[in-house]
Amino acid sequence: MNEIYDVAIIGAGPAGMTAALYASRSGMKTCMIEAGAPGGKMLKTYLVSNYPGVAEIPGPDLGMTMYEQSLAFGAEYIAGTVSEVLPDKTVRLTDGREIKARSVIVATGTKERLLGIPGEQELVGHGVSYCAVCDGAFFRNKTVAVIGGGNAALEESGFLSQFVDKMYIIIRRDQFRAEEKLQKEVMANPKVEIIRDTVPVRVVGEDTVTGLVVKNVKTGEESQLDVAGVFPYIGQDPISGMVKDLGVCDEHGAIITNQEMMTKVPGVFAAGDVRVTELRQIVTATSDGAKAAESAFLWAKEHLVPTEELAEELEA
CATH class of the missing domain: 3.50.50.60 (FAD/NAD(P)-binding domain)
Structure with missing residues (x-):
């Protein structure tokens, strides 16, 4: 029988890790997929001094604390690069693996924008x-x-x-x-x-x-x-190539969501810097991650399919 996750989270930055924490605490079978080291851009941040409740902390330290907490309630960490998300919420990895899920949260963040000049x-x-x-x-x-x-x-x-x-x-x-x-x-x-x-x-x-x-x-x-x-340091571009064929991005590649973090594809959500948002900070990413997990939980309840039945459909 194929393993079915209630939610597959793509990205282990602050949005993805918060989503994993909230989703697993709610009892959802959760996996978090990350191409690099967990922590996102916090790993590249010398000091974080604007995260509420923490006066000042090295970015990597905050990232590691979030990572350990994100797995504390049973979320599974999967190392790999996602190449594509299908409308049926199948997540394909570049190494050929496929992850079946009832819902997907894209929390892949952004990448540094290039200058585009000779020699760079x-x-x-x-x-x-x-x-x-x-x-x-x-x-x-x-x-x-x-x-x-x-x-x-x-x-x-x-x-x-x-x-x-x-x-x-x-x-x-x-x-x-x-x-x-x-x-x-x-x-x-x-x-x-x-x-x-x-x-x-x-x-x-x-x-x-x-x-x-x-x-x-x-x-x-x-x-x-x-x-x-x-x-x-001239800006960031969303990492959203894995959902480009779903038609959920704006002209800049940012993922369009409603206030519940859902895209126009039912069951596909986005959180953090990868989505259309005016402010991109650790605190806004964590907020998005919590909201996306809650929305995925509520969506799953409304569209619940017994795991055995779904597995049989996927194997058919």
Whole structure:
């Protein structure tokens, strides 16, 4: 007999782990599928200081605590990459495995947006990095450039500043988009030079990064910064390829849901950063995960099929 899960959760970031906790506590047979290490972007976050009830905690520590709690009520962790979710809630993995479920919660989050300039992809891992926490120590006593003016860019700049001698922060506009607290910290940092109204044009280097060509958007003038590292933080794109054929995404790839976190495909839900939402934070992801699990539970009750009967249908 094929094993049937009440809910299959794709992704083990804060949304997925919270969904696994709430779903398993409600008595649902739950699995959580993750392609990488559990924790999501918390693993790449130096310090989390805006999670309610926790004054300040390293991101990996918060991620591990959530992970252990997510499995405490019997949820099963499955390592693997999901390639496709079918309308009947079958979850296909890239290695050929298929997971049968009554409902699916997509909580895959987002991936870093690329600059799309010459030299970027060629020098990833050789001076171009999308994770200051992962690679910051490699740039001790060097000069680096951070691209972006949002919270992520300034948070990671704070981490990098403990290693580097000098740091350029390059923003397209003349103002930051980040929270005022972060702006004040960056502006008070003697290692930081802010370059406004400027965009990156080309990453320079053969075997490793040696410079970054930038252009002033007002004057059109180009210049080269001598840097050993480039850290782009210009936004995120939803990881939603596994449901693209279900027609549940907007033009940017974000999954469209109602307030109950359900998509237009009955029994398929989404939670966290992967869905259409104005605010993408750990606290909003956990809220989404709890709501999605509750909605999946209520949906399963209304559309309950005995496990044996469903298994027979799948084997037929």
